[in-house]
Amino acid sequence: MEKKRIGIIGYGVVGKRRRFFVDRHPDLLVVAVSDIRFSQDQKSIDGLRAYNDHNQLLESENLDAIFVSVPNYIASQITIAGIEKGLHVFCEKPPGRSVEDIKMIIEAEKSQPKIVLKYGFNHRYHDSVQEALHMVRSGELGEVINIEGVYGKSRIVDPKIAAWRSERKSAGGGILLDQGIHMLDLMRLFCGEFNEVKSFISNDFWRYDVEDNAFAIMRNPNGQIASIHSSSTLWEHSFSLNIYLTKGYLKLSGLLTSSRSYGEETLTIGKRSDSEQGISGKKFLKYKEDNSWEKEVNEFADAIINQIPIKFGTSLDAFQTMKLVYRIYHDDLTWQTKYQIPNPD
Numbered sequence: 001m002e003k004k005r006i007g008i009i010g011y012g013v014v015g016k017r018r019r020f021f022v023d024r025h026p027d028l029l030v031v032a033v034s035d036i037r038f039s040q041d042q043k044s045i046d047g048l049r050a051y052n053d054h055n056q057l058l059e060s061e062n063l064d065a066i067f068v069s070v071p072n073y074i075a076s077q078i079t080i081a082g083i084e085k086g087l088h089v090f091c092e093k094p095p096g097r098s099v100e101d102i103k104m105i106i107e108a109e110k111s112q113p114k115i116v117l118k119y120g121f122n123h124r125y126h127d128s129v130q131e132a133l134h135m136v137r138s139g140e141l142g143e144v145i146n147i148e149g150v151y152g153k154s155r156i157v158d159p160k161i162a163a164w165r166s167e168r169k170s171a172g173g174g175i176l177l178d179q180g181i182h183m184l185d186l187m188r189l190f191c192g193e194f195n196e197v198k199s200f201i202s203n204d205f206w207r208y209d210v211e212d213n214a215f216a217i218m219r220n221p222n223g224q225i226a227s228i229h230s231s232s233t234l235w236e237h238s239f240s241l242n243i244y245l246t247k248g249y250l251k252l253s254g255l256l257t258s259s260r261s262y263g264e265e266t267l268t269i270g271k272r273s274d275s276e277q278g279i280s281g282k283k284f285l286k287y288k289e290d291n292s293w294e295k296e297v298n299e300f301a302d303a304i305i306n307q308i309p310i311k312f313g314t315s316l317d318a319f320q321t322m323k324l325v326y327r328i329y330h331d332d333l334t335w336q337t338k339y340q341i342p343n344p345d
Helices: 013-024 054-060 072-084 099-110 127-138 159-166 175-191 292-306 315-331 333-339
Strands: 004-009 028-034 048-051 065-068 088-092 117-120 144-152 196-202 213-219 225-231 238-245 248-253 265-272 279-287
Touching (some): 004 054, 013 065, 054 072, 065 072, 117 292, 127 238, 127 279, 175 213, 175 238, 175 315, 196 333, 213 315, 315 333
Parallel strands (some): 088 117
Antiparallel strands (some): 196 213, 238 248, 248 265, 265 279
């Protein structure tokens, strides 16, 4: 079988990492990349044809699919352009700056029913999350009662690398949209959709026009409650997700990333008892490799080649998660008024 020809739009840290795993797949071939940081005279990089304008790449190359790893303000535009050309598209999160961006993408997707569109909600593919999901779906620990998650770091942005992340007009939001969106996606994975939201949003420390802290409590129609703290004032990289069930708990801590700055990725499984201590035993799992990026690329390739539906990271996932982000923004009346946040419903 002839390899599927891939273009990568946005050749920074993430774009290069995507290329590494595309190169490992036997049925995919990266043929060209584009990045606005390339000079107009640059014709190749890393052995690939290079463009400083993504439109030139789309017009000049005979492609089957593109990977989109660009800032929020242009992600939806490039995704739609790829779809309209009949290309399969893999786009990083967030899918855009607003819910309206995603609505336009879905309309474009409807016009090309044969294309595959996938979003990089990478955390679903981490081994600790996969094991926790298996435990929840098996029913071994009963039904989910509530979930609590903390995800954050020590700053919103390094101005020397990506100043646009601190600007609402370019980013659409701050730490919640940029990073907390992963935690919200996981909460949807374990609990489904939430119909009630209460929140507090602030930018009191960094004082950009995007949030540096978001606190929210959410409840779904089954009465399951989730709480999230998404923050850029934790002063160190932190990730924890605790799932409490009727017969025990699952505690995910740390996250394997390329920087290893979130600590060891672990999963603690506890089983409830009626004893005074409340627990009958624990199982502690530690994960040594991050296979999530490769799993994502493999699923995208499988969907393209074998016409298998996308399991995680569909346009519906993108829409529902983005909608939840904006429901959190909108519920804080002060934040809603100050930044004219529209009601996503």
